[in-house]
């Protein structure tokens with residue numbers, strides 16, 4: 001019998017799952033509108049996602065953006081109808097029969113995988129959908145919504161399945177919140193790293209090579225080199241050593257590390273060579289462990305901080321790949337620290353200090369910090385014993401507190417192998433991105449039976465920390481492009497200053513300036529074409545180059561150049577030497593002394 005849903009009691013905008021329910025209810029209303037406007041449309045799934053919802057449809061009609069206002073208008077009518085959301089249950093067989101009559105094969109597939117005997121449905125205004133709920137009480141609560149975009153999506157994200165059409169939308173409790181969100185989306189669109197990556201010729205993904213594999217073009221590669229150089233210098237300065245290790249290893253190694261069981265779904269299929277199976281690495285950890293184990297270590301060598309810009313390969317479904325942000329091959333700024341229990345606190349603090357320096361150097365001003373610990377009620381899920389978990393969680397907590405860093409503690413959110421600290425940045429338009437991670441590991445030192453000889457001559461097990469600060473260079477680059485909207489700070493810009501001549505008479509003088517600047521370490525380009533200066537300025541501005549040097553007869557006579565900043569401000573007349581000095585001052589601060597010496 002249909003009933004008012006006991007779960008769907010009225011909730012208020014401040015309640016924790018308000019937006020989730022609102023958006024999910026909005027998805028149902030959208031599905032109703034679509035089926036009414038496009039008869040014969042079959043339904044896939046319609047979940048909520050971060051900041052919105054979607055629904056997947058199977059229809060002959062190819063949706064275009066012009067369809068969205070029509071669908072929205074019908075949704076608005078349904079919403080205004082003040083229809084209650086009504087829950088009902090059917091047993092599985094009944095539910096399958098019901099959908100057979102409606103020829104909804106995707107729904108049948110879902111029901112067949114539900115373990116429970118009974119499945120629930122929600123109905124509003126005569127439209128019924130398979131759904132666990134809960135929902136709003138009535139459609140009238142859906143007021144502030146917007147349909148946003150359309151994309152193709154394979155059923156269940158699998159390219160062997162039919163391609164459905166996905167419509168994305170969002171809903172908020174208040175009109176002002178919806179407006180703010182839409183403005184931010186507009187801004188995000190302008191900053192989309194895939195669009196800017198093309199316009200600024202930074203990177204590409206080549207169909208011929210395969211999805212999720214990144215080609216760094218010269219300008220992008222130059223930025224990466226600058227990032228890597230900075231990072232390597234700082235890494236050395238902080239007492240790390242470097243390693244280079246292979247991109248693949250025999251299966252046995254991944255069996256020892258446990259990756260072939262807990263990480264199997266994210267690994268590429270094995271390659272068979274000389275009757276052995278090799279696997280591309282999804283992580284660098286086991287390789288650094290092999291270096292650690294290559295000799296018997298003494299406490300005197302600890303902490304051993306091994307760093308590598310390590311390229312890894314992870315299988316991601318093609319449906320989730322996204323520009324530089326979600327890829328199949330990427331390079332991590334990875335490090336593993338092997339230390340004694342007494343050294344843990346100082347090492348975690350050192351990692352945190354380094355992470356904060358990364359944030360500051362790359363212009364990310366705000367961050368959210370999370371401390372993830374175990375769920376002490378569920379110890380069977382975790383490696384390590386209760387004492388280790390409590391002790392190390394307390395160490396991480398105290399390190400954060402000692403630095404006065406506000407953090408959220410997330411109980412039960414740690415990986416199975418140890419507690420961790422995660423740092424998120426908030427970008428220029430208020431979006432948050434996970435960046436640095438510092439993780440303790442109780443698992444791998446056990447699995448690989450790591451040892452060191454202690455001061456009293458006993459064999460002890462070292463502690464191990466995994467840490468990545470930028471995360472992946474690919475993803476970091478994507479975030480950096482979007483954060484700066486492609487207008488990189490001078491120290492990262494592939495071209496720092498571009499010279500534009502007003503007439504051909506200034507070409508020799510212009511080339512002289514470029515030579516001086518290059519010798520002074522400035523990255524430059526010249527535009528010596530016979531085009532109008534206005535056009536040259538416009539083109540260089542689109543390339544978001546920090547400085548434009550304009551050179552005409554006046555500048556040539558005075559042996560100067562007229563400097564113009566990226567946003568168009570006139571910075572007056574300078575000599576080439578003054579410009580070199582100015583650009584040097586914009587380099588990030590480097591510490592003069594090694595801040596941490598080992599031994």
Ligand SMILES: [Zn+2]
Pocket residue numbers: 024028122129130131132133
């Ligand atoms: Zn639902």
Ligand SMILES: [Zn+2]
Pocket residue numbers: 283284285336466467
């Ligand atoms: Zn690791």
